[in-house]
Amino acid sequence: MTRYLAWPTHRTIGDTEDFLAFCDAEWERWPIGPLLIESRAGGTLLGGTGLGFDTPRQASTGYVLAYDAWGAGYATEALAAIRDRAAELGVERVYALCHPDHRASARVLEKCGFLSEGTLPGYAQFPNLTPGVASDVRCYAMRYPKV
Numbered sequence: 001m002t003r004y005l006a007w008p009t010h011r012t013i014g015d016t017e018d019f020l021a022f023c024d025a026e027w028e029r030w031p032i033g034p035l036l037i038e039s040r041a042g043g044t045l046l047g048g049t050g051l052g053f054d055t056p057r058q059a060s061t062g063y064v065l066a067y068d069a070w071g072a073g074y075a076t077e078a079l080a081a082i083r084d085r086a087a088e089l090g091v092e093r094v095y096a097l098c099h100p101d102h103r104a105s106a107r108v109l110e111k112c113g114f115l116s117e118g119t120l121p122g123y124a125q126f127p128n129l130t131p132g133v134a135s136d137v138r139c140y141a142m143r144y145p146k147v
Contacts, residue, residue, distance in 0.1 A: 026052070031089055037065065037078045049078045051085070057092040063108075075105070079112045087144050095141040099126055106138065114140035 010016050026033030034050040047065035054060065061082050063075050086094045096114060098105050110116075122134040129135070 026050075029053075032085060035082075037063070037069075037074060039069075039074075046074055047078075049082055051082060051091070051094070057090070059086060059091050059094050061086070061094050061096050070104075075108045076111055079108055083112055083114075083142055086142075091144060092146055093141055093143050095139055097124060097137040097139055099129070100136055100138055106140070109140040112142075114142050117141050 010019065023034040030051070030053045032051050034048060036045060037047045037049055038044060039046055045066075046069040047063060049061065049063040051059040051061055061079065063078050063082075065074055083094060094114075095117070096109055097120075098109060100119065106116075117139045120137050120139055123137045124135060125131075125133065126135055
């Protein structure tokens, strides 16, 4: 499930502690940060999403789900909620980067109204797919009217 992520799979407790410190710092600096995705029935942890701000008016988003949560509409629901929350916060542009081979994720982005802005050649590494190799990425974005 981590094949197309831009960060390596956590291998140690320290990796997770570092990630949690990063999450805390994002929430201190910005109006929203990393979020958990839970099921409505029972609150089972399914994955994560959120916004990562570049500036107060531009942020990135993405999501990761446990394998057994794939194909049930959770990604679409989570992304739509993040899209709507970004608009409420006055964000003018939200973007997501997607590996060109990850068609399921591209479909979710398109279903939520994100438009393809094109391919960025050799832009990012996917350490769980091809460690140390820069890969092309597709950039999808949602633009909001200035407020």
